[in-house]
Amino acid sequence: MIRFENITKQNGHRILFVEASAALNRGEKIGLVGPNGAGKTTLFRLVTGEEAPDEGQVSTEKNVSVGYFNQDVGEMSGRSAVAEVMDGAGPVSAVAAELAELEVAMCDLEREDLDAVIERYGEVQARFEELGGYALEGRAREVLDGLSFSQEMMDGDVGLLSGGWKMRVALARILLMRPDVMLLDEPSNHLDLESLIWLEGFLKTYDGALLMTSHDREFMNRIINKIIEIDGGTLTTYSGDYEFYERQRALNEKQQQAKFERQQAMLAKELEFIERFKARASHAAQVQSRVKKLDKIERFEPPKRRQVVSFDFAPAPRSGEDVAVLRGVHKGYGSKTIYQGLDLTIRRKERWCVMGVNGAGKSTLLKLIAGASQPDAGTVTIGASVRMGYFSQHAMETLDGDKTIFETLDTQFPQANQGVLRALAGCFGFSGDDVEKPCRVLSGGEKARLVMAIMLFNPPNFLVLDEPTNHLDLDTKEMLIKALAAYEGTMLFVSHDRHFLAELSNRVLELTPEGIHQYGGGYTEYVASTGQEAPGLHH
Structure with missing residues (x-):
C-alpha cells in the first residue's frame, strides 16, 4: 500500500536516510523503532506529503485513505x-x-x-x-x-x-475515521492504563494497515507483527513482535561481531606473511598475489553499537522502618470526596504502585505524602531520617529556562567534577553538545529526563514518582528501570507503563469507587489475582 523506494533525506546537517527502502502492506501492523532523532516522525511526514525525500520516492496506492495522528494538536474550541x-x-x-x-x-x-x-x-x-x-x-x-x-x-x-485530553480527541478522530492506513505517532503517550488497554483491543481488531511509534513496549508487543528499524540511515525490516526484534537484533550484532573478528584475524595473518617475505625475491610472486587478494576482499564492519550509557548511582542512605504513615486521612475537592479515613503504612524497601482510574486520587495521594497538599483531616507522618525525592509533571516547570542543561546540573551539584556530570547527562540521553542547550528550548521529554537526572544523582531514600516514564523513549526507560531495580530505598509511584509496573513494584494500592484495596505482591501478582490489568476495565 505504501512503498519507500531508495529514499535519501537530509535534515539540516543530519542525514536521516540513505537509499533506504521498506514497505507497508495490507493488514500489516508495523512498529517503527529507532533512537531519538533517527527520523521516525520525518518518515510519517513523507507518507502524508508534508515533506518530500531528496532522492527516491514514496508511493501510496490509489484511493487509499490515510489517517495521521501526531503530538501536534491544532486549535480546538467552540465545539463539543x-x-x-x-x-x-x-x-x-x-x-x-x-x-x-x-x-x-x-x-x-x-x-x-x-x-x-x-x-x-x-x-x-x-x-x-x-x-x-x-x-x-x-x-x-x-x-x-x-x-x-x-x-x-x-x-x-x-x-x-487540557492538552492531554485534546490529544485524545485528536486520536479519537482518526480511530472513528477507520482509514485504510493509520499512522500513529506515540498514541500511548497521554493515555492512562485503562484507555491504553482499550486502544490495544481496538487496534487488534482494526483491519487496515498500521504504522506506529510507541515508547510502551508492552503496548507495541501486543499489536504489531512487524518492525521497521531506523538506524544509521537505513531501514531494516524484522518480521515479528518487539520481543522478537530485540532478540533478533542482538543475534545479528553477535554474528556481525564474530564475522568482523574472524576477518580481522585472517587479515592480520596475511599482512604478517607479506611483511615477512616482501624483501625476498624467492617469494615475490606469492607476496604479489596475496596483496592483490587483500585489495579485493570486501571488508566487514563491526556492528553499530547503540549508545546506551549506564550510570552507577550512589547508594541511598538508610531510613527508619516506617517511611510514611497515613492515619484517618480525609481529602476532597469541592463536593467531591477523594479519601475518607484512609490508613496506609509504607515501610522501608517497599515499592508501592498506585492503581486507579482518572480522578481516583492517585496524584492526590502522592501530593499528600510529598507535602505538596494537606489533608482536610487525619495525619500524614514521614518517618525518621527519610529523605524524599518527589517527581511530578509540575517539577519540570521549576527549571530555569536561561540555564543550559550542563549549568543546571552544575548549579545543583557544585562539588561534582565535569566528567561525572557529563556522564550523568549522557545517561539520560544528553550527549555531546546537547548539554549546551538552554532549558527553555527543551521538549517535555527532555525536561523530564533532566529533572530525573537531578533527582537520582544523589538519590534520596524515598522516591515518590508521578508518571516518571511519560516522555521517556524505550532506551532511557530501560536504563531507568535498571537503575531503579538496583535502588535500595523505598518507592511510591504511579505509572501507566506495564513493563515498568511489573519490573519495579512489590506492593499494589488499588483505588476504586468501592474502596481502597492493598495487595502484598507486585503488579504481576495483582494481575494474576484480580484477572485484570487495571482496576477500571469496564469495557
Missing part, C-alpha cells in the same frame, strides 16, 4: 468533543453542525421564518440519517468512552480540556 471527533468522518460532520444550528433556531418561537426553519430541519435530518449520522454519533461516543471520557466531557466545549 463529540462534534470534533465526528468532524474527522467527512461530510456527515457538516450536516451534524447544521442540524445543531437549526435545533437552536427552532427554540426561538419569535422567529418570523420559523416554518422555513422547521422545513429545513426535516430535510437536514433526513440527510443526516441517510449518511448514518446517528450511528456515527454512537460510535464517536463509544470511542471517547474507551478513551476514558465522561458524558460531561464528551458534550462540553473541547476548548476547556
